[in-house]
Amino acid sequence: MPQRETEEEAKMRKIIADNIRRVEEMLQFLPLHPDTVKDLRAKVGLLRTILLEQRAPAFALVGRRGAGKSSLVNALFGSRVAEVGHVKSQTGQGKWFDYTSERGAMSVLDTRGIQEGSRPAEADSAKDAVASILAPLKRKVPDVILFLVKGTEADSGIDADLAVLERIYAEIEREHRFRPPLVAIATHCDVLEPKAARLHLPGVDAPEDIDEKLARVAEVEHHLETKIKERPKLAAHLVWTRGVSSYMSFRDGGELRGDERWRIDELVGTLFKHLPDAGRGTFVRIARVRGLQEQLATDLTRATAVICTGVAAVPIPIADVFPITAMQMALVAGIAWLSGRPLDKKAAAEFLGALGANVGAAVVLREGFRALMKVVAPGLGSMISGAIAFAGTMAVGAAARQYFLRGGSIEDARRAFADAKAAAEDEGKQQEDEVRRGMNGSPGARPPEDGA
Numbered sequence: 431m432p433q434r435e436t437e438e439e440a441k442m443r444k445i446i447a448d449n450i451r452r453v454e455e456m457l458q459f460l461p462l463h464p465d466t467v468k469d470l471r472a473k474v475g476l477l478r479t480i481l482l483e484q485r486a487p488a489f490a491l492v493g494r495r496g497a498g499k500s501s502l503v504n505a506l507f508g509s510r511v512a513e514v515g516h517v518k519s520q521t522g523q524g525k526w527f528d529y530t531s532e533r534g535a536m537s538v539l540d541t542r543g544i545q546e547g548s549r550p551a552e553a554d555s556a557k558d559a560v561a562s563i564l565a566p567l568k569r570k571v572p573d574v575i576l577f578l579v580k581g582t583e584a585d586s587g588i589d590a591d592l593a594v595l596e597r598i599y600a601e602i603e604r605e606h607r608f609r610p611p612l613v614a615i616a617t618h619c620d621v622l623e624p625k626a627a628r629l630h631l632p633g634v635d636a637p638e639d640i641d642e643k644l645a646r647v648a649e650v651e652h653h654l655e656t657k658i659k660e661r662p663k664l665a666a667h668l669v670w671t672r673g674v675s676s677y678m679s680f681r682d683g684g685e686l687r688g689d690e691r692w693r694i695d696e697l698v699g700t701l702f703k704h705l706p707d708a709g710r711g712t713f714v715r716i717a718r719v720r721g722l723q724e725q726l727a728t729d730l731t732r733a734t735a736v737i738c739t740g741v742a743a744v745p746i747p748i749a750d751v752f753p754i755t756a757m758q759m760a761l762v763a764g765i766a767w768l769s770g771r772p773l774d775k776k777a778a779a780e781f782l783g784a785l786g787a788n789v790g791a792a793v794v795l796r797e798g799f800r801a802l803m804k805v806v807a808p809g810l811g812s813m814i815s816g817a818i819a820f821a822g823t824m825a826v827g828a829a830a831r832q833y834f835l836r837g838g839s840i841e842d843a844r845r846a847f848a849d850a851k852a853a854a855e856d857e858g859k860q861q862e863d864e865v866r867r868g869m870n871g872s873p874g875a876r877p878p879e880d881g882a
């Protein structure tokens with residue numbers, strides 16, 4: 431974790447870690463088909479990676495001086511975290527920076543301009559710009575490489591830039607045996623002709639002006655892509671070529687004065703797609719793109735629901751209740767975290783309590799398994815069916831998304847809970863049947879249904 435963690439967060443993290451371990455232990459003993467166990471393990475792995483192995487996503491930004499590398503970092507955060515140079519070459523020797531906001535950190539290799547017009551404002555001891563880019567790449571490998579050119583200068587001198595990019599790829603390959611995906615970006619598209627047509631304000635300026643501008647953007651993109659594709663060593667890794675605008679204007683105190691970003695959401699979607707799971711949670715918190723938060727929250731919900739179905743299938747009565755409740759709690763905490771809140775067990779417990787969804791959640795965390803058993807499982811007949819565990823977990827996830835991601839009220843969350851539960855019932859039965867079919871020689875009868 432790049433950020434300092436509060437005591438609360440550390441506690442919640444430990445609870446999640448303990449429960450994931452508990453579930454993993456249970457998986458060993460489940461009389462399930464190996465394929466089913468494998469699938470459950472993969473889902474547990476997803477939870478572990480996103481909730482516990484969070485790390486700062488790492489991007490290398492490569493581009494000529496003034497291409498807009500630092501501005502792009504700010505555009506991704508939506509606030510001023512990197513110094514932008516308006517006159518002189520601003521970023522000195524290439525090094526990894528952890529740009530940080532309260533939502534998380536991003537590791538960025540903001541390389542100094544490839545072809546310098548003047549000495550950078552920061553001191554640089556490296557012999558040339560390329561050397562200063564290569565040195566920090568030895569220490570750390572980027573998840574994605576972003577190659578930036580000014581849309582207004584895309585046809586001047588780009589070959590020299592691409593030659594440098596090839597060297598960078600060769601170096602990473604040699605050091606790390608990895609070739610990161612390449613995202614090519616034409617910046618400054620807002621100032622292409624007709625200058626006055628504003629791409630970031632759809633439907634405001636004359637459509638024919640906007641069309642003319644978009645045609646120029648497309649031309650620039652085509653040129654950039656063609657140039658990259660001429661180099662097989664780069665072409666193989668190119669995943670996206672687009673024109674964007676990163677332009678934001680800040681007052682001296684950092685307050686946002688103007689926001690003319692265009693297509694940054696699309697860029698964020700592409701970066702998300704090419705990040706490993708461990709960097710994804712932090713990235714969606716930083717970039718705050720609702721669609722991606724929803725996507726990740728939905729993945730987590732489904733993974734948790736399938737795990738809970740498997741746990742409910744354990745033929746030992748009542749062994750399931752604690753992990754199911756705790757897994758649902760972890761899910762709520764995880765979704766709240768994706769929304770930008772700290773990991774907080776109290777908030778998650780209170781949410782579940784307010785939802786009325788889960789009698790035992792708060793008790794479990796306060797007093798543990800035994801106390802819960804008195805509340806939810808006074809007898810042995812309380813084993814939760816897989817179908818109920820599945821639908822209940824899907825419902826908890828839907829409610830948490832409604833409340834934490836979409837800013838709905840508790841009432842809205844309750845409604846989302848009820849709707850999702852009804853919608854997931856049939857699928858829950860299928861999921862349970864699948865798990866049961868996977869059980870070797872254990873009775874196929876479903877245990878009595880109980881509230882999940």
Ligand SMILES: Nc1nc2c(ncn2[C@@H]2O[C@H](COP(=O)(O)OP(=O)(O)OP(=O)(O)O)[C@@H](O)[C@H]2O)c(=O)[nH]1
Pocket residue numbers: 493494495496497498499500501502513514515516518519520521541542543617618619620621674675676677
């Ligand atoms: N209009 C417009 N201006 C931009 C855009 N991106 C960056 N700029 C401006 O271009 C200038 C240079 O931007 P920087 O982000 O400092 O460029 P850089 O690549 O980090 O430059 P060095 O650190 O010197 O290599 C600044 O004045 C930015 O405000 C964009 O998409 N549109």
Ligand SMILES: [Mg+2]
Pocket residue numbers: 499500501513514515520521540
């Ligand atoms: Mg810079």
